[in-house]
Amino acid sequence: MLFVVKIYLELLCFLKNSTIDTMYNVKIEQFEGPLDLLLELINKEKMDITNISLAQIADQYLDYLENKEDINIVNLADFLTVAAKLILIKSKALLPLLDLSNEEEEEIFDLEKQLEEYRKFKLVAQEIEKIYNNDRQSFSRDNFIEIEPQFAPPEGIGGKELAEIYNNILGQIPVFEKLEEERIIKVISLRERIDNLKEMLSHKAEINFSELVKKGSNRVEIIVSFLAVLEMVKRRIVVVEQGEIFHDIKFKKII
Amino acid sequence: MEKEKIKSIIESILFARGEEISFLQLAKTIEIKKSEVISAVDELIVQYQEGKKGFGIIKNGENIQMVTNPDNAQFVERTIKKNLQETMSRTALEVLAIVAYRGPVSRADIEAIRGVNSSFTLRNLLMRGLIIKSTNENDQRGYLYNISSEFIKKMGIGKIDELPDYEGLSKDKRVESIINLNVEK
Amino acid sequence: MEKEKIKSIIESILFARGEEISFLQLAKTIEIKKSEVISAVDELIVQYQEGKKGFGIIKNGENIQMVTNPDNAQFVERTIKKNLQETMSRTALEVLAIVAYRGPVSRADIEAIRGVNSSFTLRNLLMRGLIIKSTNENDQRGYLYNISSEFIKKMGIGKIDELPDYEGLSKDKRVESIINLNVEK
Numbered sequence: 001m002l003f004v005v006k007i008y009l010e011l012l013c014f015l016k017n018s019t020i021d022t023m024y025n026v027k028i029e030q031f032e033g034p035l036d037l038l039l040e041l042i043n044k045e046k047m048d049i050t051n052i053s054l055a056q057i058a059d060q061y062l063d064y065l066e067n068k069e070d071i072n073i074v075n076l077a078d079f080l081t082v083a084a085k086l087i088l089i090k091s092k093a094l095l096p097l098l099d100l101s102n103e104e105e106e107e108i109f110d111l112e113k114q115l116e117e118y119r120k121f122k123l124v125a126q127e128i129e130k131i132y133n134n135d136r137q138s139f140s141r142d143n144f145i146e147i148e149p150q151f152a153p154p155e156g157i158g159g160k161e162l163a164e165i166y167n168n169i170l171g172q173i174p175v176f177e178k179l180e181e182e183r184i185i186k187v188i189s190l191r192e193r194i195d196n197l198k199e200m201l202s203h204k205a206e207i208n209f210s211e212l213v214k215k216g217s218n219r220v221e222i223i224v225s226f227l228a229v230l231e232m233v234k235r236r237i238v239v240v241e242q243g244e245i246f247h248d249i250k251f252k253k254i255i
Numbered sequence: 256m257e258k259e260k261i262k263s264i265i266e267s268i269l270f271a272r273g274e275e276i277s278f279l280q281l282a283k284t285i286e287i288k289k290s291e292v293i294s295a296v297d298e299l300i301v302q303y304q305e306g307k308k309g310f311g312i313i314k315n316g317e318n319i320q321m322v323t324n325p326d327n328a329q330f331v332e333r334t335i336k337k338n339l340q341e342t343m344s345r346t347a348l349e350v351l352a353i354v355a356y357r358g359p360v361s362r363a364d365i366e367a368i369r370g371v372n373s374s375f376t377l378r379n380l381l382m383r384g385l386i387i388k389s390t391n392e393n394d395q396r397g398y399l400y401n402i403s404s405e406f407i408k409k410m411g412i413g414k415i416d417e418l419p420d421y422e423g424l425s426k427d428k429r430v431e432s433i434i435n436l437n438v439e440k
Numbered sequence: 441m442e443k444e445k446i447k448s449i450i451e452s453i454l455f456a457r458g459e460e461i462s463f464l465q466l467a468k469t470i471e472i473k474k475s476e477v478i479s480a481v482d483e484l485i486v487q488y489q490e491g492k493k494g495f496g497i498i499k500n501g502e503n504i505q506m507v508t509n510p511d512n513a514q515f516v517e518r519t520i521k522k523n524l525q526e527t528m529s530r531t532a533l534e535v536l537a538i539v540a541y542r543g544p545v546s547r548a549d550i551e552a553i554r555g556v557n558s559s560f561t562l563r564n565l566l567m568r569g570l571i572i573k574s575t576n577e578n579d580q581r582g583y584l585y586n587i588s589s590e591f592i593k594k595m596g597i598g599k600i601d602e603l604p605d606y607e608g609l610s611k612d613k614r615v616e617s618i619i620n621l622n623v624e625k
Contacts, residue, residue: 032531033556080557117553120609124541125533127604128595132528136596138496138507139516140589141458143378145273146322147335151384151405154343157351158410163419166352169368172565173429260493266494267512268519270455276519284518307444309451327452333469334453334461372569372590375459396521 034082035118037064042115049115051108055093058086085111087226193228198237201253209249256285261295269312269321314398339383350376351402354386356425359399361391367434413436441472446480454497454506460589462502485598499599500589510596526568535561539571540591540600541609544584546576570594 012141041060047053089108092100100108200207209229229251232238238251264285268276278296282289296312296319303311309324323331343351350373353365365373377400380386385406388398402415412418416425449470454461463481467474480496481504488496494512497504508516528536538550543589550558562585565571569590573583587600597603601610 027272033554035555038475082555095266114553114555118555121534121537121541121553124604124609125530127428128540129528130538131534131597131604132533134596135513136510137513138498138510138593138596139271139513139520140505140507140593141271141273141455143375143458144335144338144382144456145458146456147382149382149384151403152339153383153385153406153409154348154351157343157348159412159418162348162352163424165348166356166424169349170350170424170427170429173368173433174370174559175429175432179452201258263492263494263509264512264515267508267516268494270495270506271508271516271520280519284515307448309448309453310455321455323456324448327449330449330470331452331456334457337465337469350468366567371566371573372588374569378459391578 026064034061034079035115037061037079038082038115039119039122042135049119051089051112054086054091055090058090061086082111164248193225194232197225197228197232201238206250206252209251256291258291258295258298260293261285261287262299265292265295265299266321267359269319273321275315275318275320278319279317281319338379339435343383344376346371346373347376347379351380351385354380355402355415356421357430358386358401358415361394363397364434365400367436368377368430389392390413441462441470441476443463443476443480443483446470446472446476449482450477450480450484452507454504458506458600460500460503460505463504465503496598498589498592498597500587500592505589505593507593513596530556531561532565534589536565536570536587539565539585540587540603541606542612543571543586544574545586546582546584547580550585603620 038054038057038061041057042049042053045053045057047056062083065083085107088100088104089111092108197207209225229238232251238253265281267285268281278289278292285292296314297415300312302308302323307324307326309327310321311324312319312321345435349369350365354360357364357368362373362377365377377388381388382432384403386400387403388400391397391399407413407415410418415421418424450466453466463474463477466477470477472560481499485497490507492509492511494509496507496509498507534554535550538553539545542549547558547562550562552609562571562573569588570625571585571591572588573585576582582605592598592600594624595603600606
């Protein structure tokens with residue numbers, strides 16, 4: 001449960017630091033992916049890609065996710081995975097004594113490198129666009145234009161074979177809309193989670209965070225739950241408390 | 256314009272175009288005098304002959320066309336023959352099957368169904384006489400493709416709709432959805 | 441066979457074929473060694489460039505194709521039927537850049553760099569013929585993506601390493617730095 005504790009530490013810091021004027025300073029627009037958004041935030045602050053800068057923009061990143069009206073974005077899972085890493089980075093920045101596992105250290109390091117890498121390709125993509133759209137380009141000839149067609153049928157291919165091949169092609173046609181639906185179903189959206197928590201709190205006065213995330217939770221779901229709790233604290237629906245540092249987080253309904 | 260530049264442009268145009276083109280049209284395209292075109296072409300012909308290059312330019316009245324050097328004919332024929340004798344690739348068979356069940360079908364639709372560009376494959380199937388193309392009334396730039404009557408005969412059927420499960424396969428919903436998806440995007 | 445003759449034959453074959461062809465296939469057709477083909481092609485490329493000729497030869501891995509000189513593009517465009525140039529989205533350009541610098545590259549690797557699912561964009565680029573896919577020998581279910589000759593033509597370059605900062609970006613620095621980090625520890 002160490003991860004949950006870290007989330008909680010972050011939760012406290014976040015609540016202390018967040019003020020209204022920092023909430024809406026990211027223009028809500030469509031970012032294709034989490035790295036896109038992160039880069040935009042870093043560029044806006046004119047910072048280099050370092051742990052420190054990532055820790056600084058972690059709040060803005062989370063704000064963006066929270067305030068996104070249409071939370072059922074296709075790549076919510078991708079956004080949330082990065083959110084988890086940012087929380088880790090910020091926890092570490094605020095609590096230097098916090099001991100991270102090798103795996104967690106690596107994750108932080110990876111995010112930094114990934115961002116650097118992505119930034120390079122974004123820049124070079126702009127160069128490519130310029131070259132692609134300039135007037136210089138080559139043309140080739142159609143193949144064998146000057147040659148008259150000669151009947152050369154493939155051996156052993158008749159109706160039965162063509163039907164088989166065609167059936168195969170049909171089977172490989174991707175169904176994009178369905179794929180996207182599946183992805184959305186897999187991730188519980190933030191709003192759903194909030195409703196879900198409210199529902200739970202209407203039966204119970206107090207819930208442990210561990211209860212919330214135990215059944216088949218992956219990191220993404222833990223993060224969604226965390227964001228949901230965060231949102232509810234902000235809206236003063238619940239209060240959060242933790243007895244001691246490694247104890248479970250409890251939250252209670254405000255009556 | 257410099258003569259060397261004119262020659263270079265003429266080479267490019269003749270190469271890419273394939274079909275013959277008139278001196279006048281070349282002059283208009285390059286925005287120079289017809290006499291300049293004629294003189295540049297004459298120089299190119301001499302250069303190709305003296306340099307024993309792989310191509311040449313043939314004149315037909317007011318029209319010219321770039322062709323391969325007849326001295327290399329046996330090698331060109333060998334390439335063509337190899338191409339025809341080669342067993343057909345999986346890609347080619349797939350495009351053939353799509354034309355069979357969906358014909359008359361546009362290149363754009365074939366590409367949407369397979370998710371891969373198919374222009375060279377279509378040319379190869381045309382060259383093998385397995386498919387034929389006709390102009391698309393809805394799209395001036397594009398063509399529609401059908402199975403050739405020779406290949407229909409070769410398969411031992413009288414009409415294309417005698418293919419196995421033609422009714423069901425030719426109207427499969429998955430195809431409609433992917434074609435529509437690409438229209439939207 | 442004399443080198444000049446080899447060059448002439450290669451010109452004829454490339455001209456007639458239009459489509460790209462591999463060094464090996466050329467060597468087999470002409471019945472010479474592959475190394476002879478490569479050296480003849482390199483000489484042709486230099487000749488075309490130095491003479492500012494109307495043609496050029498582009499290389500993409502093991503394949504070559506004869507094309508027009510990109511400097512003459514505006515004139516060639518006026519004489520051939522051309523597909524409408526579609527605009528490229530920012531997403532498409534990003535994926536294209538990754539494939540260009542890192543190809544052969546798997547979808548997973550592309551997504552590791554971009555942090556988002558890229559299957560729709562890959563399909564779109566495949567349909568436009570700007571990238572090609574081949575089966576991954578290490579993973580039967582997966583594909584590897586490479587840049588196509590079509591992309592090289594559109595960019596007006598001779599081969600992929602003429603792209604800006606190709607040396608620097610084509611190597612995965614991340615792999616190197618992870619190794620360094622481990623050494624430091």
